[in-house]
Amino acid sequence: MLKFHNFCFIIAILAAFSFIPILYKCQLSSNCYSFQKPVIDLLTFPSSWNLLYFPSDHPPQTLKIALFVKKWPQSSHAGGLERHALTLHLALAKRGHQVHIFTTSSPNTSIPNLVFHLSEPTVGGYLNQTVVWSQFRTQNSTATPFDIVHTESVGLMHAQAKDVTNLAVTWHGIAYESIHSDIIQELLRAPEEQQAAMVTKKVMRVVEEVRFFPRYSHHVATSDHAGDILKRIYMIPEERVHIILNGVDEAIFRPELSLGNELKHGLGIPQNGSLILGMSGSVVLVIAGDDPWGARYKDLGANILVLGPLGRADLARFYNAIDIFVHPTLRGQGLDQTPLEAILSGKPVMTTRVASLTGSVIVGPELGYTFSPTVESLKKTLYRVWKDGKEG
Numbered sequence: 001m002l003k004f005h006n007f008c009f010i011i012a013i014l015a016a017f018s019f020i021p022i023l024y025k026c027q028l029s030s031n032c033y034s035f036q037k038p039v040i041d042l043l044t045f046p047s048s049w050n051l052l053y054f055p056s057d058h059p060p061q062t063l064k065i066a067l068f069v070k071k072w073p074q075s076s077h078a079g080g081l082e083r084h085a086l087t088l089h090l091a092l093a094k095r096g097h098q099v100h101i102f103t104t105s106s107p108n109t110s111i112p113n114l115v116f117h118l119s120e121p122t123v124g125g126y127l128n129q130t131v132v133w134s135q136f137r138t139q140n141s142t143a144t145p146f147d148i149v150h151t152e153s154v155g156l157m158h159a160q161a162k163d164v165t166n167l168a169v170t171w172h173g174i175a176y177e178s179i180h181s182d183i184i185q186e187l188l189r190a191p192e193e194q195q196a197a198m199v200t201k202k203v204m205r206v207v208e209e210v211r212f213f214p215r216y217s218h219h220v221a222t223s224d225h226a227g228d229i230l231k232r233i234y235m236i237p238e239e240r241v242h243i244i245l246n247g248v249d250e251a252i253f254r255p256e257l258s259l260g261n262e263l264k265h266g267l268g269i270p271q272n273g274s275l276i277l278g279m280s281g282s283v284v285l286v287i288a289g290d291d292p293w294g295a296r297y298k299d300l301g302a303n304i305l306v307l308g309p310l311g312r313a314d315l316a317r318f319y320n321a322i323d324i325f326v327h328p329t330l331r332g333q334g335l336d337q338t339p340l341e342a343i344l345s346g347k348p349v350m351t352t353r354v355a356s357l358t359g360s361v362i363v364g365p366e367l368g369y370t371f372s373p374t375v376e377s378l379k380k381t382l383y384r385v386w387k388d389g390k391e392g
Contacts, residue, residue: 062097066150099113100117169218325348
């Protein structure tokens with residue numbers, strides 16, 4: 001069974017990301033490197049921060065942090081960006097930092113050290129920049145201004161961000177990456193389907209991003225691939241690009257057989273039933289998520305169970321109930337949270353061969369399976385999974 005600690009540590013704590021005028025230093029984890037631990041300058045560290053070990057004891061200094069995110073996650077209805085915001089900033093709040101969240105909705109219950117500043121979204125669903133900027137300036141003009149300003153993607157637009165020197169933006173997908181997604185979609189397009197006239201528009205979007213991205217002081221890439229693009233294609237200075245993979249809450253996502261048995265019992269799946277995609281016989285396919293194809297999946301047969309969107313506790317049961325997690329994404333941009341959660345739950349992962357995943361997660365055959373986004377490649381990889389399972 002694959003163990004997530006093969007990655008050393010997946011930590012995305014921006015507590016160390018306070019751009020106050022001192023040099024932040026940490027030591028390399030002995031789990032990752034065998035040579036003598038050098039003292040490093042964290043802000044100029046060229047590789048993923050996930051290769052580093054950060055102590056879990058109480059921080060010597062608590063920070064006042066501002067977060068801009070267009071939507072705070074509500075129960076099970078949350079995408080990768082929202083779940084990243086939830087996981088990271090809950091962890092920061094638990095460590096004693098005060099987090100002010102500028103967004104359009106808040107949870108039903110109060111959470112210690114989280115302060116919400118709400119505003120009505122624009123027609124397009126974005127944060128109203130005039131309102132949130134006014135809210136931010138009011139809070140920042142108090143006796144204790146913000147130590148860190150963090151925006152999830154363009155939660156705070158570049159026109160406001162350009163003068164904020166202690167700001168970091170986390171990108172969950174940039175236009176250059178999404179061109180790969182367009183190529184995949186075009187290759188999978190049926191002859192009778194209309195061709196998308198998006199390539200020229202997407203290239204111009206890349207040009208726009210190259211022009212305005214430098215207005216953000218610091219950039220957090222959620223994959224090694226995105227970090228390379230920001231440095232090489234977008235020409236962001238290396239010392240302003242920091243690679244931090246999405247964090248996962250180890251208290252929720254962990255190997256726990258009883259959690260999986262609870263889900264199997266609730267769904268009426270035999271305890272010895274196989275939960276692998278698409279073969280025959282006792283195979284059961286369990287699909288989690290709120291996908292437009294949900295109705296189509298349900299029509300494919302009795303052995304296909306569509307669970308719909310799941311909250312984090314139910315997702316933990318889902319991962320523990322399956323034999324392998326299949327992630328057939330057609331999106332080349334960003335770094336999806338679910339493969340990380342599945343690996344931390346002790347499950348092998350099978351995923352589309354896109355650069356963000358192969359460069360940061362499935363970095364070798366011992367960590368999982370990858371396939372090209374074609375039916376033939378998917379079938380061959382499934383057979384490998386089945387064969388490895390029989391021999392294992």
